[in-house]
Every structure is written in C-alpha cells, then in structure tokens.
Amino acid sequence: MKSIPEFRSAKWNEPVVMEMGRSGSRGQLFPAPEDEVTEAVGIDLIPAAMQRKDRAALPEITEFEAQRHYLHLSQMTLGMMGVSLFGTCTMKYNSKTAEYATLRPELAEVHPYQHPDTLQGVLEIFDDFNGILQNLSGMDQFIFQAGGGADAAYTMAAVARAYWRDKGKLHQRTEMVTSVQAHPCNPATAAAAGFNVVNLPLEDNGYPSLEALKAAVSEKTALIMINNPDDMGIYNPEIKEWVKVAKDAGALCFYDHANFNGVMGKLSARELGFDACMFMLHKTFGAPKAGGGPAVGAYGCTKELAPYLPCPVVVKHGNSYILDEDRPKSSGKVREFWGNVPQVVRAYAWARAMGADGINLASDISVVANNYMDKKLGEIVGLEISNPKINAHRMEMTRWSLAPLTEETGVSTVDFANRLADFGIDPYWMSHEPWIVAEPFTPEAGELWSKEDIDMWIGVIAQIVQEARTNPEFVKTAPHNQAIAQVKGDAFEDPAKWAMTWRAYKRKVQGSTKVKGVA
Amino acid sequence: MATNTRAHPWMANSAPGAIQAMLDEIGASSVDEVFEQIPKDHFRSAPLDLPPILSSEVELKRDLVSKLKKNEDCETNLSFLGAGVWQHHVPAVVDEIVGRTEFATNVWGSYQSDHGRNQSWFEFSSQLGALLNLDVVQLPVYSWGCAIGHSIRMAQRITGRSRVLISQLSDPERLSVIQTYCQPTEMDSHIEVQQVAVDPLSGRMDISDLASKMGDDVAAVYFENPAYLGTIETEAVKIASMARFAGAETIVGVDPLSLGVMTAPGDYGADIVTGPVQPLGVHMQCGGGVGGFIASRDEEKYVLEYNGFLVSIVETMKKGEVGFGLACPHQNSYGSREHGKDWTGNSTYLWAIAGAVYMSLLGPEGFRELGNLIVSRARYAAKCLADVPGIQIVWPNSTFKEFVVNFDDTGKKVAEVNDLLRERGIFGGKDISKENNALGQSALYCVTEVHTAADIRRLVRTLKEVLS
Numbered sequence: 011m012k013s014i015p016e017f018r019s020a021k022w023n024e025p026v027v028m029e030m031g032r033s034g035s036r037g038q039l040f041p042a043p044e045d046e047v048t049e050a051v052g053i054d055l056i057p058a059a060m061q062r063k064d065r066a067a068l069p070e071i072t073e074f075e076a077q078r079h080y081l082h083l084s085q086m087t088l089g090m091m092g093v094s095l096f097g098t099c100t101m102k103y104n105s106k107t108a109e110y111a112t113l114r115p116e117l118a119e120v121h122p123y124q125h126p127d128t129l130q131g132v133l134e135i136f137d138d139f140n141g142i143l144q145n146l147s148g149m150d151q152f153i154f155q156a157g158g159g160a161d162a163a164y165t166m167a168a169v170a171r172a173y174w175r176d177k178g179k180l181h182q183r184t185e186m187v188t189s190v191q192a193h194p195c196n197p198a199t200a201a202a203a204g205f206n207v208v209n210l211p212l213e214d215n216g217y218p219s220l221e222a223l224k225a226a227v228s229e230k231t232a233l234i235m236i237n238n239p240d241d242m243g244i245y246n247p248e249i250k251e252w253v254k255v256a257k258d259a260g261a262l263c264f265y266d267h268a269n270f271n272g273v274m275g276k277l278s279a280r281e282l283g284f285d286a287c288m289f290m291l292h293k294t295f296g297a298p299k300a301g302g303g304p305a306v307g308a309y310g311c312t313k314e315l316a317p318y319l320p321c322p323v324v325v326k327h328g329n330s331y332i333l334d335e336d337r338p339k340s341s342g343k344v345r346e347f348w349g350n351v352p353q354v355v356r357a358y359a360w361a362r363a364m365g366a367d368g369i370n371l372a373s374d375i376s377v378v379a380n381n382y383m384d385k386k387l388g389e390i391v392g393l394e395i396s397n398p399k400i401n402a403h404r405m406e407m408t409r410w411s412l413a414p415l416t417e418e419t420g421v422s423t424v425d426f427a428n429r430l431a432d433f434g435i436d437p438y439w440m441s442h443e444p445w446i447v448a449e450p451f452t453p454e455a456g457e458l459w460s461k462e463d464i465d466m467w468i469g470v471i472a473q474i475v476q477e478a479r480t481n482p483e484f485v486k487t488a489p490h491n492q493a494i495a496q497v498k499g500d501a502f503e504d505p506a507k508w509a510m511t512w513r514a515y516k517r518k519v520q521g522s523t524k525v526k527g528v529a
Numbered sequence: 530m531a532t533n534t535r536a537h538p539w540m541a542n543s544a545p546g547a548i549q550a551m552l553d554e555i556g557a558s559s560v561d562e563v564f565e566q567i568p569k570d571h572f573r574s575a576p577l578d579l580p581p582i583l584s585s586e587v588e589l590k591r592d593l594v595s596k597l598k599k600n601e602d603c604e605t606n607l608s609f610l611g612a613g614v615w616q617h618h619v620p621a622v623v624d625e626i627v628g629r630t631e632f633a634t635n636v637w638g639s640y641q642s643d644h645g646r647n648q649s650w651f652e653f654s655s656q657l658g659a660l661l662n663l664d665v666v667q668l669p670v671y672s673w674g675c676a677i678g679h680s681i682r683m684a685q686r687i688t689g690r691s692r693v694l695i696s697q698l699s700d701p702e703r704l705s706v707i708q709t710y711c712q713p714t715e716m717d718s719h720i721e722v723q724q725v726a727v728d729p730l731s732g733r734m735d736i737s738d739l740a741s742k743m744g745d746d747v748a749a750v751y752f753e754n755p756a757y758l759g760t761i762e763t764e765a766v767k768i769a770s771m772a773r774f775a776g777a778e779t780i781v782g783v784d785p786l787s788l789g790v791m792t793a794p795g796d797y798g799a800d801i802v803t804g805p806v807q808p809l810g811v812h813m814q815c816g817g818g819v820g821g822f823i824a825s826r827d828e829e830k831y832v833l834e835y836n837g838f839l840v841s842i843v844e845t846m847k848k849g850e851v852g853f854g855l856a857c858p859h860q861n862s863y864g865s866r867e868h869g870k871d872w873t874g875n876s877t878y879l880w881a882i883a884g885a886v887y888m889s890l891l892g893p894e895g896f897r898e899l900g901n902l903i904v905s906r907a908r909y910a911a912k913c914l915a916d917v918p919g920i921q922i923v924w925p926n927s928t929f930k931e932f933v934v935n936f937d938d939t940g941k942k943v944a945e946v947n948d949l950l951r952e953r954g955i956f957g958g959k960d961i962s963k964e965n966n967a968l969g970q971s972a973l974y975c976v977t978e979v980h981t982a983a984d985i986r987r988l989v990r991t992l993k994e995v996l997s
Contacts, residue, residue: 024645026842026851027652027889028659037890038620040898043905044982051908055901057927059763060754060792062897067659070892073622080626080886083645089631089638101635103539107586109633111593112814113624115604122816123610123959124601125951131599132815138580145578157671160862160874168709171716180715198862198872202682204716207867245566276564278573292875293635296539300879301638301646302668302838304817320709342712343705346613346672347816354817355593363589365582368537374560375542381563382551403555403563431641439637443864460541461551487846493644495845497852505829508841508856510651510665511658514827515842 012466014473015092017434019492020085027079028512031071038073067513086493089301092434093463095383097407097452098193098241099439100271100376101459104298108359112352122347126332132351133331136324139358146369147267147287148280149310154291154349155320159268160195162288162307163235165320165344166264167203169286169311170233172318172341173262183232187261189218191242194442196235196266205232212446216244216397224255233262239269241442241452242396243380243404253283262286262315270294271456272377272406275370279310286311296360297353304350306357320344372457376406379455379464384408386468387453392418392475396447407454409447416449421478421485423449428496429477429488433470535584603813607984608956611931611975612757613673613702613805614813617786618979623810623886632882637875640854646882647853650840653881656888657809657822660788660896661802662795664827668838669806669820669877669884674703676803676821677751677782678710682871683801683823683834684749684778685720694742694750696734697724700757701964720748729967732760732924732933734768743775749801753782754794758961758973759907759931760924761791769798785809785822787929789896790904801825806880810887820877836861836871838878899978903930907976910985914974917992923968930977934958937969939996947972949995955988 042048054061071079094101112118117132126133140152156162167186174180186200187208197207208226210218217240227234234256239245246252253263265279265287271294279287291297292305299305311319320343322333333348364372381403387393392415395408412423427437441450455464478485489496501507509515537543542551548560557563583589603616610616627633632646640647654666670676681693693711695704704722711720726738734752743750750772754762762768769779781799783791786808794802806820807813825831832839841856862869891899907930911922919939922932936943947957958974976985 019644024648026648026655027885028655031892035892036894037892038895040895040902040978042898043902043909046982047905047909050912051905053901053905055904055908056790056929057761057763060761060765062788062790062792064662064793064796066788066793066893066896068656068892068896069889070894071889073620073890076886076889077622077625079889080622080649080882081629083649084626084629084631086645086648087631087638088642089634089646090636091631091634094636096636099635099637104630104633104635105539105589107590108593109628111590111597113628114594114597115602116594116597116600117602118812118814119602119604119616120600120815121603121608121610121614121616121813121956123612123614124603124608124956125947128601128606128951128956129815131596134599135596142579148573148575157675157877158875160872161671163874164872171713175713175715180713194862194866194869195872195874197867198869201867202710202872204718239566247566247568247571250571273567275577276567276572278575281573281575282571298633298635299637299875300633301636301643302878303671303875304820304877304879305875321705342709343674343702344709345706346674346702346819349817351815351817355597359589359593362580362583362592363539364537365584366577366579368540368582369577369579371537371543372540375540375548377563378548378551378555378557378560379542381555381557385555402566403557405566427639428641431639436636436642437639443866457540457542461547463541489641492641494850494852495847497640497854498844498846499854501843502841502854502856502858505827505832507843508832508839510654510667510827510832510839510841510856511663512651512655512842513658514664517664 012462014469015434017491021493022082022086024079024082026512027069030075031069033070035070035072037071037076088434088436090436093459093467094436095438095453095455095467096436097439097454099299100293100454101456102296103458104296105359108356112355117352117355130331133324135355135358137326137331139354142361143289143308143310146274147310148278149287150313151316151319151323152308152310153319153323154306154308154354155345156307156309157345157350158303158305159288159290159307160199161344162309163195163266164199164203165309166235166286167200167205168341168344169315169318170262171203172339173315174232176339183230185230185232187226187231187234189236191240192235192237193266193268200235216242216400217246220248220251223252227256227259227261229260231259231261233264235264235266237266237268239405241407241409243408244397245405250282272373274373276373285315291353291357295357297356304353306350306353322348375457376455380404380406380408383453383455383464390472390475407452409450409452411447412449412451415475415478419478419482421482423451425486426474429474429485431489432491435467435470606954606956607987609958609974610956612959612973613700614816614819615808615975615977616813616979617808617977619810619812620887620890622890623883626886627879627883632879644852647840649882649885651842651853653885654840656885660785661824662793663802663824665832666822666824667835668840668881669822670837671876672819673803673805673821674706676823677703678707679836679871680780680801680803680823681711681720681749684780686834687778687830688748688776690746690748692721692723692747694723694725694739694747696727696752696756698727698758698966731927732756732758733762733764736764736767739771743771745776747775747777749778749780751780755784755787755929758933759928761927761929765797787900790900806884809884811880811883820880832857833860834870837873837876902978906980907932910976913985913989917989917996919996923971931973931975933968933971934974935969935971943970943972950991953991955991
C-alpha cells in the first residue's frame, strides 16, 4: 500500500499582481505604427469624446516577473495532481497528445468564418465524432455549441420551446418535470427558458415513484429532464416506464447523461426511449474541465427534433463538409459559433484512443472500482452510505454521509474537506443542493486511479476520522499544510467587506491594512 | 463484457488481474454482478460500432495531425476576418501558463487546494476592473452574446421591466443568442428586443429614434463601443443619461483591447458592462476561444443579481494573510436551483487565467501602445482601400479595428471577391451582404496589431489585381 503522503504545498506568499512591479517596467512591447501609416492617418485617431484620459491602474512588471508570478500560482494549485476521487466530475487523464494537436496553428489560428473549403479538417473531425456519439446514444444528430452540461440542458429547453411553438402549443406546454435529485442545471435552465418547474420527491428506494410522475405529467408538460443513475449511485430501474408515461402525455424526454461513465457502452438513450440526451465532453470524454471550462455539452436528438437545433449543423455534402445555417425551424443560437472546438477534437481523440472495447472496459472498471471503494469506506466506523437499506452494488459514484462522525466529534463534512487538502488530496465533492443526505460527500473512483491510489485515498480518510476523534480542533482549523490558512467566510455575504476587484478592496480597507508591494 | 489483451495507458486497473483483485475484495463473482441495478432489458441490444481504435500515441497523433492539416489557417494565409473572434497576438507566456496541467486540469477545484487558481481568477477581475473603471467583474460566461443575454435579464430583474433597446446594426451571431435568452414571445417571462435605428452617416445609434422608443417600460438600452461594424459611439454619455432619466439600465459592450485609448465605460455612465475575453490572450481556435465578461459598479442592486461566480478577496485565519473565495454563492443556480439568478455551469474560466496573464504582461503602457497601433493600422488599411477603384469605406474616420468595405461599384459580389482573394492566400473580410443592413455588397474587415503596413499593401495590391 502506498504510504500516506507527507504533503506540503508550495507557499510563495505571492502578492496580488496589482501590488507588484514598479513604474515604467514593461512585460510586452508593441511596435510603433510604421512611418507610412502615421504619415497617412496622423495621430490621436480616437474621437475626443472617447479618448481615455486616465492611465489604467494595471501592474507594471517584466515578462519574467509575469511568468514567475503565474508559475508560482500554478504551483499553489493542486489541480488533481495528487489523488482526487471527485464525484460528479469523473476524473480522467487528459491526453497531452490531443492537447498539443489543438495548439497547432491548423486549429489555434483558425477563424470560424473562414470559407468551409478551408475548414475541412476540423469539420471532418466534427462529423466523425458526431458518428461516434450517435453510436453511443442512438441519437440522430449531435451539435457542440453548448459551452457545458448546463448549456446543453439550456439547449434542450430552447429546442423544446421551438418544438412546441412549431406545434402551436407553447402556450399550453408550460411545465418541465424533473427529480429533486436532478442536477440543478436542469430546473434552472428550464426556468430561465420560461418553463414552470415541477420537482418530484424521492422515495425510500432513492428515486421518485412512477405514481408521482404519473400525477405530475399532463397536457401541460413540455418535457421531462432526468439523469440516471443519480449522484447516489442509484439506477432507476423504472426509467423505461417513465419515458412511456411522459410520452403518453405528449412530453419530450431528455436524458441528462452527466453520469455516463458507469454506463457507457452499456446503455443507449434511444433504446430506452429518450428523444434527446447530453454528454459532457470535459468529463466523460477525457477533455480537461480546466477548473470550470471551456467545456462542451454535446447535445444529441432524434431526427424529429433535429430541425429545431441551434445552427450551424455540420453536414456532409458529397465528399466535403458544409455548415448548415439555413434551418428555418431552428431554436436560435445558445452561444456564438460552433462550440469549444478544441474540446471536441480532444474528445474525439479520447474516443479513438479508447475504442469500443476500451470504452466498455472503462465503464466496467469505474463501477467495479467504485464498489471496491465503497467496501473499504464501509469498514471505517463513523461513515454511512446513503440509502443504507439498499444492498445492491452502486454505480460509478456513491453518496456517503459523515453524520455519525459529526455527531460523535463535531467535525463536519466541510471541516473534513479542508483537512483533505493537507494530504495533497483534492477536497471531495459534497453534494449539489439540496442536501438530502446529512454531512454528505460523494466520491467517484473512476477508471483513472489505480487500486493503490484508491487505497491511499481510503487511508487518508481513515486517518482524518481518527484525528477527528483525537484532536477535532486540529481538523476544524485545517488546512495546515496548504498555501494559505482557512479563509474567513463572513465577507462573502457582507457588502461592506466583499471585494471582487483590487479597486474595491483598496476602497474598502483604505486606512486599515496597507499591503506592501513586493515584486 | 469487454476484453483487452494489453493494458491501456490511461487506465491503471486495466493491468492483468486488477479487476479480479477488486471483485475478490467485494465478493462479486463477475463484473456483470456489480451492474445488478440495471434490468437486463435495459442493456443496449446494438453492439458498439465505433471506428477502429488508435491504440498507440503514434497512431493517434498521425490521425489528428493529418486531419487538422486539411484546414487552412490564418498564419499561413493573411486574414482580415473578425466579427466576434479576432486575430490578435498571444504572448508565449500566456500559452505556457494556460497549458500548465494544474490549470488545464480535469478537476473543478476548491478554495482549500487551489489557492493559486483562485488568486489568478481574482487578478483577472481586478485587472479588467482597472481597464473598465468598475469595481465588480464576474468570472467570464460562455461568450459575449451570453454575457449580453444575462445582463439584459439582470436588468429585467432589477427594473421589473421587459423591453430592451439595441442597435439595428447588431451582430446577427450575438443577436441570435440574445433573442434565445429573451424570447420567445409566447412565454410569460419574455423580453421584447426592440431595435433602434442607426444614423446612416455615422453608423451610431440614432438619438432621436432612441428617444422615441425610450419609456418607463424599458429595462435597458444596450450599445457597443466600438459597435459591431466598428464605429465608435461618441454619444455614450448622452445615451446613458437618457436611459437613467427613464429609469432604465445602460448596458455597454466593449472591446477590452480598445481600453488603452478609449474611455473606460465606468466613466461614461455604463451600469453593466459586457465584452469578449478572447482578445485577452486566447487563440481563435475556430471560435472555441470565446468567452464573455460582465461587470458593474459595486452596488447590492447589481451584485445580488449576478448569475455566476464572483471571486472575493478575504482575510484568512492567519493575521495579515489573504485568500479568495466565492461571494454570494447561494444566489446562483448551484445554490438555489430554479430559484437562482438565471443559471450557470461550467463556463470559460481557463480564459480568465489567460486574461490575467495577458493583462499583467501589457500593463498600462502596453494597452496604450496596442490600442494606438491597432487604430492606426486599421485606419491606414481603410484609407488605402478607399483608393482602390470601385471600393468605398462606409464610415472611414470613426472606427477602431473593424470597418465596412463596400464593393457595389466594382460590379462584383463580396463572395466573388473573397473567392479570388482566397486563391491568392488572403481571407477577405466577413461578407455582410445578406445581413439586412442596407449596405449592399459589403464586407467587415478587421485589422489588428498582427497586420503590418506591408500586409495592408499586399491586400490593396491583390484587390486591385482581382478587381481590374
């Protein structure tokens, strides 16, 4: 077994960049306009009413100082370079081969308004990857415009609006039905798109009842949006009946495939009856999430819904590819251009490097490893699995509760997460709102980590449980080995103290703490 | 279930015996057993039929590169395309930092373990705030169009009104996104997007038409400075005061690279400011480099309506030390689901880091030099093109980096001209002849710091050749 790391974060006491440097230092020079330019057009070209008079209060540092500063900041960022079983986000290796390919000028220095004849390479990759996702889901057409999973959910809401508007029933189909356990982006995007949200409560078995769904859907239901399995690791075995009930009421059915990792190669959204689904390329398909994007929510649907998709759609025309912008029933764009193109290329690379067997093997491993993790967590006194009466093996992640330990020691799941960072372990994901399970945490083992990595992670959990019993104050005041100490949270909700820029900070603390500028 | 003879480089537990060892520990007889929750008739009947595996890095790289090489790019060709994605110089240090695996990571991160990332985010907002002269800058959303859409919806919540005024000459790409955020009219919560006429002589918003459309049901007026077709809005103060008088919000869209030479929007009455982040050190990436920022004054009326992530500097438990975390986290959709302020999700936060590095490299003098260089070369290009027989520049003396080139008198369509240019290694400006703008056969040209005077002369020479 790997020993528990004696981790120490880099600690550079790095100043905020705004206080660095010295008057006159430069990090980037630009040439003066050529003489022929200045002779032809003169100077002071901005109309007087719009000429900037003040000097922007930016730092003045050298190129090296900028490089060193941000390298220091990267060194004070863990970024899963320890072990991270961060549930709902599916930790994967992000291929450098794929990343380096996207940095080439053939992609990095390409403009989306270039003539399609000059974009055949990237369009071919889009079309090939569309084919891969079609096969994984059974859907007829994918687009990649959505900038994340939530944006794909919003795309679904926009497509549903266009669909019902086209049918002349948008005034009647005003409701979206989902589970209280669905990712917040489903109810939030549907509400933002103008739908009324109906949340179904969970039963003891972990999912809403079919009866509750039957009572909720009607001729007012525009669509249902549902994930399966959920973040507890529970699979709703009645999902086919769900889809039938919703479709009998005329509603569209959207499969939020955020939790695809444990079922990839095993399930087909289309075979289960869904009209549309969404894959997170920055999660399941090996593209980096980058701390919150650029991401891609690949949105796919049946040919019946395809006319309502946002434009453009990549279409193969003979031997070449074109961008179809002429789709009169289209919902309108959810974002400019075609999506986060490099992420699509990386996801394509992931799928090609995995192959069908590799994808199937990855879902096997992710579910087996998660159950191995569950077994080991279950041996630690003070932790409790969610829905403890369910004996069946969980899927690719499991919601756990720290409530017994909290009751015993006063150490909460937030305290526990803070302490994890001291071991070079990314604090675990707790839970989306609402917290149905007390003191929740949601680990996901995935196919990336070795059994030894998982053992080490379990070992750290066990050690912190022990610390909670012997020295709860030490856990509560963590982190101790990180770049900074625990932050004081009161300012986040206090208009007198919050400061979203250095300008605001200087104004609010003026006269109290004058911070020294050190480059 | 799947069989693989060689371990996969991205899966430790694909090594021989690893799965079996875990199955033994959990007491399961087979992999099938751990999938016991899924009813048998839910498993897909159609086997996966994917393209053959590229099992080695050698093969994968070959496939990716050979496909991408079928693209033409703006390094080999001379491009004058802009309109939402612009070719600017990206300093090498920016590429190094955003490529750091700690930042370009698979994980979402936390404030305990990712202090450096959080500080970089705060530095993005702080430096952009210094360019805008505004105290609150949110981490970027998906795109400029999305930023405008969210801002208009903020204005609707703030004012309780549901009509927004925007320029008739708006970018169709952004406008489509704005309409998605505001429409359709069948929904009770919809926002009416009403277009304001443009003064044909200047390209600026027609003040008298704006006055006639302003009213006590207007949530916001939105204008861009510089505008979609490149023109600088000199009446910004007037527009903002008209909006304020009517109780409406003033939302502005700005090009951050103009702010070394153009007035900060915080200084001419803007309430909410949006703009693209791609110019701040992000490669075009075929449109995959876009992101959009939202900023405002530090007033609760605004702060409590933001949809996404606001990073605040705060004290830590250690005296004299500062850290960073999310302010007002409960108002977003993660905290409040359908009752949250609009909605959010993964966005474009890596580009916040790119922007932070970029702005720190340029500093105040860099932005001034850059703005001056861009406007000088763009005006020079416009002036030289005006000398080409048949070509007219629509608004020649009031633009920043983009300008409208009209080809009506050449007898050729923009599409034809662009085909001829492309044969000669030049990507002409965006064809705007089908955009319902009464500008005839026109193209939107973009000139930046990457275009030298020699490049401009080459364009002029080539146009003379293909138009003669």
